[in-house]
Amino acid sequence: MRKPIIVGNWKMNKTISEAVSFFDGIKGKLHNDADFGIGAPFLTLKDSVLTADGLFVAAQNVHFEESGAYTGEVSLPMLQEVGVSWVILGHSERRQYFNETDTDINKKAKKCLAADVTPIICVGETLTQFETNETESVVRTQVKGTLDGLSVEDVKKLVIAYEPVWAIGTGKNATKEIAQNTCAIVRDEVRVLFGEDAAEAVRIQYGGSVKPDNIAEYMAEADIDGALIGGASLKVDSFLAIVDAVKQ
Ligand code: PGA
Numbered sequence: 001m002r003k004p005i006i007v008g009n010w011k012m013n014k015t016i017s018e019a020v021s022f023f024d025g026i027k028g029k030l031h032n033d034a035d036f037g038i039g040a041p042f043l044t045l046k047d048s049v050l051t052a053d054g055l056f057v058a059a060q061n062v063h064f065e066e067s068g069a070y071t072g073e074v075s076l077p078m079l080q081e082v083g084v085s086w087v088i089l090g091h092s093e094r095r096q097y098f099n100e101t102d103t104d105i106n107k108k109a110k111k112c113l114a115a116d117v118t119p120i121i122c123v124g125e126t127l128t129q130f131e132t133n134e135t136e137s138v139v140r141t142q143v144k145g146t147l148d149g150l151s152v153e154d155v156k157k158l159v160i161a162y163e164p165v166w167a168i169g170t171g172k173n174a175t176k177e178i179a180q181n182t183c184a185i186v187r188d189e190v191r192v193l194f195g196e197d198a199a200e201a202v203r204i205q206y207g208g209s210v211k212p213d214n215i216a217e218y219m220a221e222a223d224i225d226g227a228l229i230g231g232a233s234l235k236v237d238s239f240l241a242i243v244d245a246v247k248q
Contacts, residue, residue: 004034004219004246005159005203005226007058007120008233009088012041019044023051025236026243030054033248034226038233039088039120042074049083058086058120061094064107076115087112088228089119090146092165102145109146113154120159120228121146122207123186127166135164136185143189155194156201161228162186167208169230179206180221187223212241219246 014022019040030036036055040048048057063073079087089112090105105121112119123142125135139162147155162183167174174182183204191199206218207228218224232238 002201002203002225005037005205006034006215006242006246007037007039007088007159007161007205007226007228008239009039009060009091009207009228009230010041010234011039011060011093011230013234014041014044016044016047019048020051022234022236022239023048023053026055026240027053029240030243031247034243034246036243037086039086045079045084046082056086057084058088059084060088060091062087062089062108062112062117064104064111076111076117080115080117085116086118086120088161089121090142091122092124092163092168096165102142102148105146106148109158110149113150113158118157118159120161120205122161122163122228124161124163124165124168124208130164130166135182139182139185140189143186144193147190147193150194152194152198155190155198159203159205159226160186160190161205161207163207163228169209171209173209173211173214174206176217176221179208179218180223183221183223210242212238212245215242215245 037058039058039060059079063075066075089108094100109119125138129138164174187199190202203225205226205228206224210227210229211232
């Protein structure tokens with residue numbers, strides 16, 4: 001049985017004081033029916049880790065080198081020093097605006113897993129790819145590329161987030177059938193590459209305009225183990241409404 005995993009992705013939102021006040025606002029209101037986490041901006045990570053109670057704090061990116069001449073980048077030792085042990089990798093906004101490739105994401109994933117940091121690896125097709133029926137091949141290629149060379153044990157630990165680019169921040173969420181169908185494809189690709197045990201263990205999230213009023217229908221699907229949530233994770237009220245909606 002896979003434990004549900006609900007992660008907010010704040011993107012480039014919230015100052016340190018705003019992050020702290022969010023974590024204060026949700027204190028004591030979570031439950032154990034799911035794992036909860038928040039992907040917070042780098043500058044807020046230290047204070048977020050200190051204030052977050054009952055949920056993990058994830059970075060939204062990391063560099064694959066430990067140190068060096070990479071102006072503007074942040075390394076794994078820097079994250080670990082402030083108590084961060086989760087990282088969102090390869091979000092479509094990183095792929096789209098910062099040219100991240102499957103190869104980059106794969107390098108980062110390997111470094112994270114070697115350092116005991118758990119990656120949430122994002123995959124998903126663009127609107128054009130969706131309209132030209134390329135979803136399956138795009139997603140299989142992304143899973144293969146980002147997980148290349150990982151061990152079965154590593155794959156069992158990590159999380160994959162399926163986020164159709166056309167559903168992110170648009171209010172146009174994928175139907176539960178589309179989300180389930182593509183998450184099943186993701187799981188099948190894991191099965192092909194790493195075997196049945198890895199496919200059964202890996203947790204797969206859906207992301208893209210998930211809200212308090214639609215989370216339950218996604219969570220009811222067999223291959224959807226959680227959600228990666230942007231806009232609806234920014235406010236205490238809507239985050240807590242999602243928390244309540246996944247209580248069993
Ligand atoms: P959204 O973002 O929930 O605002 O659509 C999801 C994401 O980008 O992870």
